[in-house]
Amino acid sequence: MTEKIFLENPYIRQINGRIVHKKYMNNKYYIKTNKTIFYPNLSDGQPGDKGTINGIPVLDVYEDDGDIVHVLGENILSDKVELSIDWENRADYMQQHSGQHLLSAVFYKLYNGETIGFYIGKELVYIDVDIPSIEEDEIDKIEEFANKIIYSNFSIKSYTIKKEDVSRLPVRNESLENSRIRIVEIDGIDFSPCGGTHLRSTGEIGIIKIKKIQSHKGHIRVEFVCGYRALKDYASLAKENRILKEKLAEYEKQTNPE
Numbered sequence: 001m002t003e004k005i006f007l008e009n010p011y012i013r014q015i016n017g018r019i020v021h022k023k024y025m026n027n028k029y030y031i032k033t034n035k036t037i038f039y040p041n042l043s044d045g046q047p048g049d050k051g052t053i054n055g056i057p058v059l060d061v062y063e064d065d066g067d068i069v070h071v072l073g074e075n076i077l078s079d080k081v082e083l084s085i086d087w088e089n090r091a092d093y094m095q096q097h098s099g100q101h102l103l104s105a106v107f108y109k110l111y112n113g114e115t116i117g118f119y120i121g122k123e124l125v126y127i128d129v130d131i132p133s134i135e136e137d138e139i140d141k142i143e144e145f146a147n148k149i150i151y152s153n154f155s156i157k158s159y160t161i162k163k164e165d166v167s168r169l170p171v172r173n174e175s176l177e178n179s180r181i182r183i184v185e186i187d188g189i190d191f192s193p194c195g196g197t198h199l200r201s202t203g204e205i206g207i208i209k210i211k212k213i214q215s216h217k218g219h220i221r222v223e224f225v226c227g228y229r230a231l232k233d234y235a236s237l238a239k240e241n242r243i244l245k246e247k248l249a250e251y252e253k254q255t256n257p258e
Contacts, residue, residue, distance in 0.1 A: 001066040003035035006049075007158070007182070010094060010197035012037050014084045019076065021067075028059065029072045036068045037085050039093075044195040046097055046120055051085035054078070090197065092228060096125045098156060098199045099208050099226030103127060105190035106146045107222075108172060111138065115173070116219065126223045134220055139210055146208045153203035154187035158194075166193075206230065 005012055014037070021032040031053070040063040041048030048061040053070060060071040100118055107113035107129050117128035160180050161169075175181045175193035184194040186202060199205060206227035214221050225233050 002032060002068040004068065005035055005037045006039050006197055007195070010039075010090065011200075013087045013090075014082065017081050017083055019079045019081055022076075024075075027073075029075055031070045031072060031076065032064075032067050033070070033081060033083065036070070037083055038068060038070060039090070039197055040068055045118055046093055046196040047122070049085045050089045051083065053081050053083050055082075093120060094197050094199050095205055095227030096120050096225075096229065097194075097196045098202070099205045099224070100125065100127060101184060101190060101192055101194070101198070102149060102186060102202060102205065103142070103146055103208055103210075103222070103224060104129075104192075105172065105186065106142050106149070107131075110142055110145060113220075124223065125225060125229075126221050128216060128219055128221050130219045132218060132220070133215070134213060139213060143208065143210050149186075149189065150202045150205050150207065153201050154189060155201050156184065156186050156198050158182060158184045158198060209233065 005015060015035065017033040017035050019031055020034050023030045033053075038049045038051060038058060038061045039046065040061045043063055049058075051058050053072060054076050056072050056074045056076065058070050059073055062069050062071075097120060100115075100120065104115035104118070104127055107115065107127075111131060111134070113129040113131040115127045116130050119126050160182050163175075163177065163179060163181055166175070166181060169183065169191045171183070171191045171193065173192060177193070181193050182195055183191055184196070184198050185191050204227075207230045208224055208226050209230045210222060210224045211233070212223040214223075
């Protein structure tokens with residue numbers, strides 16, 4: 001079984017490893033290593049890592065019966081390898097995933113809204129919450145509360161417990177695992193079974209901004225952005241606003257000459 005370094009320390013960007021199995025199929029090489037920092041695609045709903053092995057781009061990463069398989073378009077001749085992940089991509093997904101846990105926790109604490117689904121993509125992030133509707137002032141309260149937790153810089157930690165011990169924690173949702181369960185905890189605020197990569201503290205989330213709420217199959221879908229995505233979103237809106245003001249000023253100048 002592959003040693004999953006990303007669960008022990010998601011901040012490691014590069015390691016040396018050894019190829020333990022390799023298969024050529026459909027013009028691609030499927031490689032298993034003794035250990036890896038590459039997170040498998042869509043494991044626990046989180047997109048996989050990008051990066052290279054010995055400088056060769058990794059096309060895909062997935063889990064196969066406890067092992068992590070790296071898909072490459074070129075062969076690696078040596079059994080000794082250097083694995084490197086795209087850190088900006090990893091950091092972005094950690095901000096979105098940790099932000100998702102926090103936002104889900106706030107919905108539950110303030111309005112007893114349970115998250116029944118979530119999606120983390122390159123551009124879009126959302127959670128589905130099992131309440132039929134929500135008012136504008138309630139959205140403001142959720143956003144304000146979530147960001148207060150961010151700015152308080154609570155610790156985020158992960159640990160593994162036995163399934164029979166889960167009842168001792170106020171776990172927000174159930175796990176499908178049958179033996180040992182990995183818990184991601186936001187410093188006594190939230191306990192959630194999860195196998196994803198997460199930040200060390202809420203402060204690293206930066207900011208949570210709810211962008212849109214819409215009805216979806218009897219509940220609400222909440223689209224949001226965290227961290228650098230929120231910064232880019234704000235910068236884009238500010239630029240659009242500036243351009244519109246400039247166009248309006250030019251129009252007024254043309255229609256109302258001195």
